[in-house]
Amino acid sequence: MLKRTAMLSARNEKKRMKKTSVSSGILNEISQENSRQHIDLLDKLNQNGLQHQIPTPKCVVIGDQSSGKSSTLENLSGLELPKGTGTVTKAALELELRSPNQIEREGITIWIQPCPGEPIPSNVPLHGNPERIAENIVSKTIEGLTEKLIANNSVKFSKHTIVLRVVREGLTDMTLIDLPGMIRLGDGPEKTLVDNLILHYIRQEEVIIIPVVPCNVDLDTSACLNLALEHDPSGERTIVTLTKVDLIDKGAEHKWLNVLERGYHKVKNIIGWYVVKNRSQQQVTNELSLQDLQEEEIKFFATTKPWDELKNRKSLGIKALASALSSLQMERIKKFLPTIKEKIKEKLKSTKEELKEFGDDVPQEKGAQLGKCLDIISDLCKDIKLIFDDNKDKKVWQIIHEEFKTLQNKIYETKNEAGTEDYKNALKQKN
Ligand SMILES: Nc1nc2c(ncn2[C@@H]2O[C@H](COP(=O)(O)OP(=O)(O)O)[C@@H](O)[C@H]2O)c(=O)[nH]1
Numbered sequence: 001m002l003k004r005t006a007m008l009s010a011r012n013e014k015k016r017m018k019k020t021s022v023s024s025g026i027l028n029e030i031s032q033e034n035s036r037q038h039i040d041l042l043d044k045l046n047q048n049g050l051q052h053q054i055p056t057p058k059c060v061v062i063g064d065q066s067s068g069k070s071s072t073l074e075n076l077s078g079l080e081l082p083k084g085t086g087t088v089t090k091a092a093l094e095l096e097l098r099s100p101n102q103i104e105r106e107g108i109t110i111w112i113q114p115c116p117g118e119p120i121p122s123n124v125p126l127h128g129n130p131e132r133i134a135e136n137i138v139s140k141t142i143e144g145l146t147e148k149l150i151a152n153n154s155v156k157f158s159k160h161t162i163v164l165r166v167v168r169e170g171l172t173d174m175t176l177i178d179l180p181g182m183i184r185l186g187d188g189p190e191k192t193l194v195d196n197l198i199l200h201y202i203r204q205e206e207v208i209i210i211p212v213v214p215c216n217v218d219l220d221t222s223a224c225l226n227l228a229l230e231h232d233p234s235g236e237r238t239i240v241t242l243t244k245v246d247l248i249d250k251g252a253e254h255k256w257l258n259v260l261e262r263g264y265h266k267v268k269n270i271i272g273w274y275v276v277k278n279r280s281q282q283q284v285t286n287e288l289s290l291q292d293l294q295e296e297e298i299k300f301f302a303t304t305k306p307w308d309e310l311k312n313r314k315s316l317g318i319k320a321l322a323s324a325l326s327s328l329q330m331e332r333i334k335k336f337l338p339t340i341k342e343k344i345k346e347k348l349k350s351t352k353e354e355l356k357e358f359g360d361d362v363p364q365e366k367g368a369q370l371g372k373c374l375d376i377i378s379d380l381c382k383d384i385k386l387i388f389d390d391n392k393d394k395k396v397w398q399i400i401h402e403e404f405k406t407l408q409n410k411i412y413e414t415k416n417e418a419g420t421e422d423y424k425n426a427l428k429q430k431n
């Protein structure tokens with residue numbers, strides 16, 4: 001009887017997974033492993049402003065313009081994001097993917113997380129105020145907010161972050177950051193802003209770096225891979241994602257196969273290499289659904305030479321990438337939670353000390369406020385009296401004496417002047 005109940009519930013669970021994965025992307029299918037508890041804690045800390053003070057684990061994509069960063073993220077999340085040729089991503093987009101719990105029900109919310117110390121245009125809505133939106137307008141809403149953020153900027157990128165929180169049954173809890181493409185040429189303000197945005201994330205030990213490299217470029221000259229290795233020389237928090245596998249010139253596949261099978265000469269222990277096939281521009285135009293894309297990708301790796309012959313298949317496809325990201329993020333959350341706790345304690349201590357310097361709280365009641373005011377004035381008078389009584393600093397007397405003399409002279413001058421005929425006439429004219 002027990003066995004039968006277990007089988008039935010396993011079958012129902014399978015059915016549920018199948019049903020939800022249709023609409024929610026590949027990350028649904030990855031096991032949850034009580035990750036929600038840890039991520040909930042980080043979310044709470046973030047909502048209380050922690051993310052500006054202390055970095056928390058998340059995954060960030062970096063790479064050249066049009067290398068397939070946004071396409072990879074939409075493939076992972078199952079959500080249509082702005083993408084295409086040219087510079088489409090002009091502000092950081094934080095994708096918070098979460099499974100529902102008792103407090104948070106299913107839905108998509110969007111808001112802007114202002115960059116500290118950076119003015120935000122007055123016509124930009126939603127700063128700090130999450131608004132629920134329908135799935136079919138996600139891409140348009142992001143585009144609209146981006147346009148508003150940069151409308152009056154001389155630099156056509158923004159330092160503020162657009163946050164998209166997706167709560168959906170079966171979704172693996174994970175935070176992914178989409179960034180503008182690296183600008184290779186020149187050294188203008190746009191390049192500086194984008195470089196700083198990328199560096200802001202990849203410098204943080206807690207962050208997983210995903211260099212996105214299209215298979216139709218030379219790996220050795222890949223700027224994003226070199227940048228990732230510069231900040232993570234051991235490669236322990238770097239997961240390289242190779243895109244546009246369908247666009248490799250015939251016969252040039254072997255060098256990519258080599259990397260997957262034997263590693264890369266610049267760093268042997270890099271945590272992982274993954275190859276994915278996203279939607280081509282033509283498939284986007286033809287409205288190929290993300291669900292159909294996943295089926296097409298599986299077929300591609302199973303039937304296209306030389307991928308069909310690759311023995312080690314754990315690097316192939318978006319599902320493999322999702323699984324690797326999920327476990328690495330969990331690993332880093334577990335690794336960094338104790339240090340985050342320490343950092344919070346330190347921050348709390350320094351903030352309390354800073355707070356002490358401001359004195360006691362201002363009372364709510366009017367009478368008590370007046371009393372407080374009189375106390376402050378009386379304290380001030382005592383302080384001044386002390387200075388004078390001590391009389392240590394003779395200069396104070398000297399300065400006051402001189403100031404008093406000048407004031408006195410001015411009054412006398414006015415008095416004399418007030419007696420003259422000229423003064424009287426001038427006064428008459430004014431009236
Ligand atoms: N053929 C093909 N095209 C892709 C692939 N990944 C992305 N693209 C296309 O490359 C263009 C740029 O993609 P996008 O994701 O916006 O690049 P991003 O600038 O790095 O975010 C779009 O037209 C995508 O459809 C891929 O794996 N294969």
Ligand SMILES: [Mg+2]
Pocket residue numbers: 069070071082083088089178179180181
């Ligand atoms: Mg993009």
